[in-house]
Amino acid sequence: MKCKEVNKELIFYTDNNLSKEKKQAIENHLKTCAHCRNLYNVFKESFEIIEKEKIKELDSFFYSHLSEKINQIENKKEKVIWLKSKQVYFQAIAASLIIFLSIYSGIFLGTTNLDKSANYTNSEDYELFAESYNLNQNTKSTYEMSLLEIEEKNK
Amino acid sequence: MDDNQLIKNIQNKDSKAFQTLVERHQTKVINICNGFVHNKDDAQDIAQEVFIEIYKSIDKFRSEAKLSTWIYRISVNKSLNFIRDNKKNKWLQSLDLLFVSDKNINNNSFIDEDKLEEEEKTKIIHQALNSLAENQKIAFTLNKYEDLSYKEISEIMKISISSVESLMFRAKKNLQKKLINYYQKK
Ligand SMILES: [Zn+2]
Secondary structure, rough: OHHHHHHHHHHHOOOOOOOOOHHHHHHHHHHOOOHHHHHHHHHHHHHHHHHHHHOOOOOHHHHHHHHHHHHHHHEEEEEHHHHHHHHHHHHHHHHHHHHHHHHHHHHHHHHHHHHHHHOOOOHHHOOOOOOOOOOOOOOOHHHHHHHHHHHHHHO | OOOOHHHHHHOOOOOOHHHHHHHHHHHHHHHHHHHHHHHHHHHHHHHHHHHHHHHHHHOOOOOOOOOHHHHHHHHHHHHHHHHHHHHHHHHHHHHHHOOHHHHHHOOOOOOOOHHHHHHHHHHHHHHHOOOOOOHHHHHHHHHHOOOOOOOHHHHHHHHOOOHHHHHOOOOOHHHHHHHHHHHHOO
């Protein structure tokens, strides 16, 4: 095998991807060629560097750090939910307050009206009631009529 | 407890089950993220985002899919998004560099030659990986940073196994070319 051919296969040789025959041929070449041997060492070292970069043992801080971050996310979520539920809660209170007030004032107005018309049964009280609502004010014509009646009586 | 039972328990707000899920998958997720961004702190941050996303969308998970497939797909997407966002910010960072005084640069009076050589080699392989087309990079990272089978990768990427094989082949070819170019120039 010539150097040029070997150079084309060296990385596959290093990574153990070659057939037995090819592997053997390159091995024989490397025994006699320092130049290709140097290159082979470059590939070998490169794969070793990758191998060294890998972590193998479990880092217990990784999970504690992670769960802290997740708690922060969860707290934010809870806050949003809490604020939203608070919003809903206040809206509910406001709505029920309005409903309560309108019902209550409706009943109050209704009952006072009823009170006024129902309780003034005798005429004296009715006069008071009528006065308060201006029900007894004479129209001009009835007032004139009564004047005429007085005049006629005087005759 | 198998994954399906685990998901049911998490969906029922069992926080212990969620912890089990995280502990079962966290190193794999961090390794995948690190395979894309090559920075341990960034990889941790992205992995945290991955699990937050899982926590938020666990109700949407359908058990026809494999849990790990779903988790790794989210990991790939979050990592790629991180790289894209970083690229957007790069011109701002380069602007920042213009204003950084050079007093920090010559700070290392004791240079460890071996360490420097190792750092240099690490940088070279990372650069070579970053230069790969996105699909090649995804396949290569899943296979080399988390030892996933081509079948698993095909499920995560939603492509056929033979497509994964071809992506892996091209990824290695390209890496070989880049590394030979770099070390032969030296
Ligand atoms: Zn040679």
